[in-house]
Every structure is written in structure tokens, then in C-alpha cells.
Amino acid sequence: MRRLVAIAVVVLALVLPAPQAGAERIKDIVNIKGIRGNPLHGYGLVIGLNGTGDNSALSRRALTNILRRSGLVLKPDDLASKNIASVLVTAELPPFSRNGAKIDVTVSAIGDASSLQGGTLLMTGLVGADGQVYAVSQGAISVGGFAATGQAGSVSNNHPTVGRIPSGATVEREELATFVENGHITLQLRNDDFTTAQRIAEAIQTVFPRSVTALDAGAVRVEVPQKLSRRELVGFIDRVLALEVKVDQPAVVVINERTGTIIVGERVTISSVAISHGNLSIVTQEKDYVSQPLPLSKTGTTEKVHRTDIKTVEEKSALVVMPRVSVSELAKALNAMGLTPRDLIAIFEALRQAGALQAELKII
Numbered sequence: 001m002r003r004l005v006a007i008a009v010v011v012l013a014l015v016l017p018a019p020q021a022g023a024e025r026i027k028d029i030v031n032i033k034g035i036r037g038n039p040l041h042g043y044g045l046v047i048g049l050n051g052t053g054d055n056s057a058l059s060r061r062a063l064t065n066i067l068r069r070s071g072l073v074l075k076p077d078d079l080a081s082k083n084i085a086s087v088l089v090t091a092e093l094p095p096f097s098r099n100g101a102k103i104d105v106t107v108s109a110i111g112d113a114s115s116l117q118g119g120t121l122l123m124t125g126l127v128g129a130d131g132q133v134y135a136v137s138q139g140a141i142s143v144g145g146f147a148a149t150g151q152a153g154s155v156s157n158n159h160p161t162v163g164r165i166p167s168g169a170t171v172e173r174e175e176l177a178t179f180v181e182n183g184h185i186t187l188q189l190r191n192d193d194f195t196t197a198q199r200i201a202e203a204i205q206t207v208f209p210r211s212v213t214a215l216d217a218g219a220v221r222v223e224v225p226q227k228l229s230r231r232e233l234v235g236f237i238d239r240v241l242a243l244e245v246k247v248d249q250p251a252v253v254v255i256n257e258r259t260g261t262i263i264v265g266e267r268v269t270i271s272s273v274a275i276s277h278g279n280l281s282i283v284t285q286e287k288d289y290v291s292q293p294l295p296l297s298k299t300g301t302t303e304k305v306h307r308t309d310i311k312t313v314e315e316k317s318a319l320v321v322m323p324r325v326s327v328s329e330l331a332k333a334l335n336a337m338g339l340t341p342r343d344l345i346a347i348f349e350a351l352r353q354a355g356a357l358q359a360e361l362k363i364i
Contacts, residue, residue, distance in 0.1 A: 023245055023246045023247075024244060024245065024246070024247050025241065025242060025244055026187065026200055026203070026204075026241045026243050026244070026245060027241035027242065029190055029200075029245075030189055030190065030220070030241075031187075031188045031190060032179050032185055032188070032237075033179065033181075033185070033187075033188050033219075034177050034178050034179035034181070035095045035177045035179050036095055037092040037093055037095055038093040038095075038129070038134070039090070039092055039129070040090065040091045040092065040093055040126035040127065040134055040135055040169075041088060041090045041091075041127065042088070042089045042124045042125050043062075043086070043087075043088060043124070044086075044087050044088070044089045044121050044124035044137070045062045045066070045084060045086060045124075046084065046085045046086075046107065046109075046113075046116055046119040046120065046122070046141065047063075047083065047084050047119065047120055048083065048118060048120045049082070049083045049085060049113070049117075049118060049119045050083070050117075051082050051083065052082065052114045052116075053081070053083050053084045053111075053113050053119075054082070054084075054085045054086060054109070054112045054113040055081060055084070056086060056111045056112070057076060058086050058111070059084045059086045060076040060077070060079045060080075060084075062086065063084055064076050064078075064079060066122065085109050085111060085113035085116060085119065086109070086110050086111050086113075087107045087109050087110060087116070087121070088107075088108050088110055089105050089106070089108075089121065089124050089126060089137050090105065090106050090108070091103050091104065091105040091106065091135060091169055093134050093171065093175060095175075095177035096176060096177060097171045097174065097175075098171065098174055099171055099172065099173070100170060101170070101171040102167035102170060102171075103135060103167070103171065104164060104166050104167060104168060104169075105126070105137045105164065105165045105168040105169045107121055107141050107162070107164070107165065108161065109161040109162070113161060114160070114161070115143065115161065116141050116143055116161060116162070116163045117143045117160055117163075119140075119163075120138075120140050120141065121140075121165060121168070122138060123136060123137070123138045124137045126169060128175070132173060133172060133173065134171065134172060134175060135169040135170060135171050135172055135173075136169060136170055136172055137165065137168050137169035137170075138168070139165045139168040140165070141163035142163055142164050142165065143163040144163070183224050184221050184222060184223045184224060185221075185222050185224060186222075187219065187222065188218060188219055189217070189218050189219070189220075191247075192216075193217055193247075194216075194217045196247050197214045197215075197216070197217055197218070197220055198214050199246060199248070201213065201214040201220050203245045204220075204240055204243060207239065207240075208222070208223075208240070211223040211225070249265055249267060250265065250267070250360065251265050251268045251269070251359035251360065252265045252268070252360045252361075252362060253265065253268055253357065253360070253361050253362070254362045254364065255345050255361070255364070256363075257363060260340075260341035260345070262341060262344055262345065262348070264330070264331075264359075268330070268357075269330075270330055270351060270356055270357060270358065271356040271358060272356075273351065273354065273356040288304060288305070290302065290303075290304060291303045291304075334347070
């Protein structure tokens with residue numbers, strides 16, 4: 001028995017391709033053209049609120065129309081209550097959802113309701129861009145926050161005017177994705193890159209010869225074998241997406257000046273350059289003094305005197321000569337200088353101006 005297991009392990013090792021170091025599965029770096037979700041939305045009414053609704057004319061009219069369908073003849077002015085709220089319900093219809101499938105929905109207040117906690121969404125039809133109803137939603141709302149008010153104060157946490165209903169909508173109309181066009185599927189790279197696209201094509205070519213073409217930096221077309229049945233199509237796509245390729249990363253430095261965040265790509269290098277960075281601070285201080293006359297003086301008066309003290313502080317900074325370095329070496333050198341994120345942002349911008357930054361600099 002052990003001998004059979006050992007033989008099976010050896011056979012699997014010979015059949016399955018060995019994973020590459022630092023490689024990623026194709027399914028993790030591409031999307032298949034045609035496989036996407038469809039946004040849905042609808043107007044709804046939430047009831048059962050504990051005085052945290054909006055009591056708007058829109059909400060009262062909506063509730064009046066609902067009650068009239070039940071045989072109650074009312075006017076909007078007859079429903080003066082803050083236990084209802086008008087909301088917009090949004091959801092996404094997955095690409096392979098069948099009739100009867102459950103999807104999550106998000107409920108957002110559109111009036112001046114202070115909280116949707118404890119509310120229940122009445123039956124709401126969710127329509128797509130074509131105006132057709134694809135799902136129907138109803139249920140109790142789960143709010144990830146709270147709000148409480150009193151006569152002289154209030155407290156709130158997170159956003160109590162937005163809630164979710166897990167599995168709160170039922171799919172009533174299917175919109176299945178179509179991903180095979182003219183006998184081929186198209187793999188769309190999430191990050192466009194010519195090198196990565198060519199590597200994907202070469203990886204697929206080794207398993208399915210003469211069936212793949214790298215169209216450009218963002219798409220790879222894979223031909224579906226003609227003799228492949230519908231039942232075997234899923235297995236074919238699974239084999240293609242399970243292949244591993246090494247993703248090529250461009251040299252990019254991303255800077256967020258609002259938060260002081262800096263992201264440096266693996267291939268970023270700095271040419272030989274000398275760096276010196278220092279800060280000049282000017283501190284002003286306003287003070288009031290009291291001037292009094294000499295003792296027993298009959299001519300002087302007590303006066304209030306205003307003075308301004310100005311002091312300049314300039315940090316000393318040495319000139320650091322840096323040869324051509326990699327990202328790890330650059331990080332060590334800059335950290336050794338004791339620089340803050342704001343200092344690093346200024347240095348990277350200056351390196352770009354000097355032509356020493358061998359990477360694209362993106363400021364967001």
C-alpha cells in the first residue's frame with residue numbers, strides 16, 4: 001500500500017508543473033471579459049423606527065400609497081410620525097446568480113432620519129440600468145453604529161443612517177454572464193503590462209499550443225478548443241487560470257501628501273546623488289509686560305507694553321553621498337538620516353527634478 005502511495009506521489013509530481021518562485025496564479029491577476037456584476041437600486045421605505053425617522057412628505061406619501069393598496073383610505077397628513085424613513089436600496093447582481101438566489105443589500109437614508117437602527121425595510125423592487133426588476137428586497141436592517149440624543153446633547157458612533165441586510169434580496173430575473181465570444185475568451189489584466197501579458201501567453205502556450213495571443217498590454221485572447229463540450233468548458237478555464245506566471249512590476253513611487261504615505265516599488269533605483277535636507281523654523285512669541293514708574297514718582301504711570309520675540313532655529317544636516325542603490329538600500333539610508341515622511345516626500349520630488357529618480361512618481 002505504501003509503495004502505491006509513493007508511486008502516486010511521484011506521478012503527480014511529474015504531471016503537475018512545479019510552482020515558480022514569486023509567481024502568481026493567472027486567476028489572481030486577470031479578469032475574464034464578460035464576467036462582471038450589475039448594479040441594482042430601488043426606492044424603499046423603512047418602518048419601525050423609534051422616533052429616528054424623517055417624517056418627510058415623501059415618506060408619508062409612500063406609506064399612504066402602501067396602505068391604500070390594503071384598503072385603507074388615508075391622507076399623507078394623517079400619518080404624522082417619525083417612525084418611518086425614505087431610503088435608497090442598492091445591491092450588485094452577481095454574474096452567475098440564478099432565480100431564487102440571495103444577495104446582500106445596502107440601505108441608505110435619503111432624508112433627515114437620524115438612525116435606521118431597529119427598522120424594517122418594506123418590500124422593494126431593485127431595478128437595473130434597463131429599468132427591469134431583477135431582485136426584490138425586504139427584511140430587518142443591521143446597522144453598524146448607534147445614535148442617541150437628549151435635551152442638551154447627543155452621541156453617535158459610525159454611520160447609523162446606513163445599514164445592510166445580509167441575504168436581504170431574492171433574485172427574480174437572471175442575467176447570466178457571457179464570456180465566450182466567437183470561440184475564444186479574453187483575459188483582461190488588472191494592471192496593464194506588456195511583459196506580464198507576454199508571460200501569461202507563454203504559460204498558456206506550453207499547455208495549449210497555438211491557442212493564445214497577447215493582444216496588447218491589457219488583454220490576452222485564448223482560443224477554446226472546437227471539440228470541447230459545454231460540460232468540459234469549466235475544466236478548461238480552470239486549467240488556464242491555475243497556471244502560474246511571474247508578474248512584472250514597473251518602477252513607481254506613489255506619494256499621498258495628505259496622509260504622508262509613501263509606496264516605493266521593488267524596481268525603483270536612485271542614481272548616484274548627494275542629499276542634504278534640513279529645516280528652518282521661525283518661532284514667534286507674543287508677550288505682554290507691565291511698565292511701572294519708579295517708587296515715589298509723581299509723574300510716571302503704569303502702562304501695559306506689548307513685545308514680540310522672534311527666534312530662528314535651523315536644523316543641521318550633513319551632505320550624504322549615495323551611490324546607485326536599490327529600494328532596500330535606499331530605505332536604510334534614508335532611515336539612518338532620521339527623516340520624517342514629509343521629509344521623504346520633499347526628497348523624492350527633488351530627486352525627480354534632478355533626474356536621479358529612475359521611476360515614475362505619482363502624487364495622489
